[in-house]
Amino acid sequence: MKHPPLVETLIEAFTCLPGVGPRSAQRMTYALLERGREQGRELAGALQAAMDGVSHCERCRNYAERTNAEQNLCAICLDPRRDSSLICIVSSPANVLAVEQSGEFRGHYFVLMGELSPLDGVGPRELGLDVLEQRLRDGEIRELILATGTTVEGEATAHYILDLAREAGVSVTRIAQGVPMGGDLEFVDGATLAQALRARRPFAD
């Protein structure tokens, strides 16, 4: 004897979320069935809309909603007041929000959506570094600011990008003091990030 199939299916479906095991999934299912049917329907609608409607910006790889425009671009890449020759490289959309909140940066981003991790099958192509390489060669980029994490994978990614930029003759800087070693960028406060952006230095091995 089990739950009715619709209930079992929902419990099973919840376990696809990170950090959600069978017991949490059951608790979520009960909570929505008992006290939150309307919220459950809203969540269903939001999920469906996001899965179908969220794409990636064709220039910076950040999240962008699908439009009928010729090129799918995010709000930052479309903003004419921002400096498109200055590119800040981050590993996730959350890190874009963190840098934006520092109020110190008015250039564009390049969002890796991950960091180099060959054992997990994440190589340069998965991070869009072939696209970045092409853009570096096109000569429209004046400076790359590296703001990847200070973990092993973040360091490896930073060095890989440093090599690409040197080959293309583009100067590379890196956000400086204030980013705690081993920490993830999205947990750093805005004032520290502003200081790190102001104190950026040439990147060397």
Next chain:
Amino acid sequence: MKHPPLVETLIEAFTCLPGVGPRSAQRMTYALLERGREQGRELAGALQAAMDGVSHCERCRNYAERTNAEQNLCAICLDPRRDSSLICIVSSPANVLAVEQSGEFRGHYFVLMGELSPLDGVGPRELGLDVLEQRLRDGEIRELILATGTTVEGEATAHYILDLAREAGVSVTRIAQGVPMGGDLEFVDGATLAQALRARRPFAD
């Protein structure tokens, strides 16, 4: 600068789940957008189907799928081989599963979907105890087996039901040794629950 609206809406929607704060919600959203669009769509479908299609059994209050039948009944209440004069009272559908897994019980259930908690606005009517009272008076119930939790709320609920049954002249038993004090029924193993069902005793104040 924030995420695109579809992304923000999904993050916000996830926080309706128990134990999910803004940061977990963001992690879930990124995970589905990056690596699980198809799973995300399945979750959306399962949510919508469960929110619309799951109802409560009109006899025992357990989850049951909506049907076109005159009465909406669960699989246990529809099973002609089970003894409908023996009713086991539990506080949640998870506890029905736990008792079923003990293999010791072939009667029906009455699922309270909660326990008495006046401060949270949960009174007898919210637990369907007015319905249970009517059924006790109808004379079709031979024995009530109390299997509510051993918490303060569970004890209060058990005593309330004991009074109802006494007034109707129905005998009341309670599952015995093996249920740890202060624990929730769904965490008890099947063998312990089987022993508790076999060793049930008349319930007294």
